[in-house]
Amino acid sequence: MLMLLRIAKFIVFISALLLAISILPTQCVYSQGASPTSSDLGPITVRAHDTDNDAGSSITVEWDDPGYEKLDGFAGFLIWRTNTLTGTSDSVEVVPFGARSYDDRSVSDDSTYSYAVAALVNGERPMSAPSVQVRSAKQWFDSRLTWVLILGLIICGAVIYFIESAKRGTKLFLRRIAGLEAxxxxxxxxxxxxxxxxxxxxxxxxxxxxxxxxxxxxxxxxxxxxxxxxxxxxxxxxxxxxxxxxxxxxxxxxxxxxxxxxxxxxxxxxxxxxxxxxxxxxxxxxxxxxxxxxxxxxxxxxxxxxxxxxxxxxxxxxxxxxxxxxxxxxxxxxDYTLIGEELFAASAYLSGEPRQLGSLKGADVGKAIAMIVILVGVIATTIASAWNSESMLWIENLLRQMFSTG
Known part of the structure; x- marks a missing residue:
């Protein structure tokens, strides 16, 4: 009986202790007072630079949020632009929740600009310090299309190679076309x-x-x-x-x-x-x-x-x-139909003209590369989705980067 009483006291003690622990954080937070305001947060850091891989007339603005999005009443970030040549300033755009960058496509390559970002919170506008002065410019080369350039050079090289081979008398293989045999x-x-x-x-x-x-x-x-x-x-x-x-x-x-x-x-x-x-x-x-x-x-x-x-x-x-x-x-x-490209292949096949034959064989190289890339991409995507394979996901992302035009 004494043993049971001690066990009961021990259970009551543990229950009371757990209840106190569960209540303690709430009491502590409550004792700290109201939730933080915009004045409690640090400044917004802004960076501006010419937009990469574009035709000019665009500046990219990026910023870090010290925590304004977590405040009640947050309505977005206001992009503020100043033309340092004319001294005029104006608001560009109100960027919604979650955005950390904005491409300003309403600028001129002949002017210099600086940017500031303000957080819109309950009627307040805490503004960042202005960014460094920046000017937009055209890029001569779009680095996103590097692999497309390489593929184009491979195909052009193949066309030239096969044309020269045909001129030297090398017999180029072309598949038989049923319509021509008839x-x-x-x-x-x-x-x-x-x-x-x-x-x-x-x-x-x-x-x-x-x-x-x-x-x-x-x-x-x-x-x-x-x-x-x-x-x-x-x-x-x-x-x-x-x-x-x-x-x-x-x-x-x-x-x-x-x-x-x-x-x-x-x-x-x-x-x-x-x-x-x-x-x-x-x-x-x-x-x-x-x-x-x-x-x-x-x-x-x-x-x-x-x-x-x-x-x-x-x-x-x-x-x-x-x-x-x-x-x-x-x-x-x-009875026989030359479908699409077969019409042009038949023309090259019958004429035997080196430039037509070389162009046809060079195009075949490009189609072979495209089929291989598509096949590898489909297999990699399927395996990455079905078995969460990191290596296949890496291949998929690599192919996307290689042939992405945007």
């Missing part, structure tokens, strides 16, 4: 059936690179046509395209050893009006029923109309364009 088949079929070949180099003028690519491919097709002694019919809607196409086909016939087989009427002007031209091409297809149709160049709404007409007469159709909105129509209605 050219001989299409021309041979037209020869066997005794029907002509229809070639349309898009509806744009010679200032469009797709038209130029189409005419380059035309030169190869025309050589095959000359060798097979087949007719070719090429309607155009631009006079410059007509002139260039005639010269291309004429040179192809000369190369094939059949200059007498060429005729200017193989290429004929129709009209500049878009759907007038389409109606004329459809009429040619229905009347002459060509055995092979080539649509290589820039196309718009007329792509499906012409491709469906060619499909209805049973012609072998080979199309190619870099217009994304028209590719589905060509894919659906044609």
């Amino acid at each position: 050219i001989d088949e299409a021309v041979g079929r037209a020869t066997e059936m005794g029907r002509p070949i229809l070639f349309v180099a898009g509806i744009q003028d010679m200032d469009d690179v797709q038209t130029i690519a189409g005419l380059t491919i035309l030169g190869s097709i025309a050589r095959t046509v000359a060798e097979y002694d087949t007719k070719i019919n090429m309607p155009v809607r631009a006079s410059l395209v007509m002139t260039a196409a005639r010269e291309t086909i004429k040179q192809a016939y000369i190369t094939a050893g059949r200059p007498d087989g060429y005729n200017d009427d193989m290429v004929h002007y129709v009209t500049d009006e878009q759907f007038g031209f389409v109606a004329a091409v459809d009429g040619i297809m229905v009347r002459e029923r060509p055995a092979a149709c080539f649509f290589l160049g820039a196309f718009f709404a007329e792509s499906l109309i012409m491709a469906e007409t060619g499909n209805s007469i049973g012609a072998i159709q080979i199309a190619g364009t870099a217009m994304p909105a028209q590719l589905p129509f060509f894919v659906a209605a044609c």
Whole structure:
């Protein structure tokens, strides 16, 4: 019984002690009086400097907060600017809670400024000492884009290297394009059936690179046509395209050893009006029923109309364009389609011109680098998110810094 009484006293003592400890801090804080005011805090330290990696007309203002944001009634920091050349001062911006820097983009490169920061607390404005005088200036080089510059130099170096290699006679590997492999088949079929070949180099003028690519491919097709002694019919809607196409086909016939087989009427002007031209091409297809149709160049709404007409007469159709909105129509209605860049790759492949081949191979180097970076970035981000891997997070941040433009 005595033992139980002692245990009970000990428990009461411990309980009382714990209660006193829990109450003591509250009593101490309360005894210290009211919460601190702005007058109890130290001064705000301000730094101003020219904004990095910009085109001028911007100054970055940074400051340290000694604790104003913790006060009741805090409304923000007021940025105060003084033009030291004219002596005028004005408020620039009220920066909200949590900000520690501000880019002033309303300055002139011809003036010098100093800045002060005031904390807005319950109607009071404790102001910092003014910063050092600073002037904005343009930077000639954006250091954030250093890796982009390096990547550009690598691609340009690859282009130059492959161009020089092609000029020396080095055979550059280019992947096979199914549409090009079918050219001989299409021309041979037209020869066997005794029907002509229809070639349309898009509806744009010679200032469009797709038209130029189409005419380059035309030169190869025309050589095959000359060798097979087949007719070719090429309607155009631009006079410059007509002139260039005639010269291309004429040179192809000369190369094939059949200059007498060429005729200017193989290429004929129709009209500049878009759907007038389409109606004329459809009429040619229905009347002459060509055995092979080539649509290589820039196309718009007329792509499906012409491709469906060619499909209805049973012609072998080979199309190619870099217009994304028209590719589905060509894919659906044609036998072979050169998708986007394949049109330009085909042009380089068939021409064998060193500058085109080198440019194509150099671009392939850039695409290979981009694919590798994307693949590594995706893997690093996935592993960093799933397993909190610090090494993968470091790689992810490195890639972000390397290719960030902002």
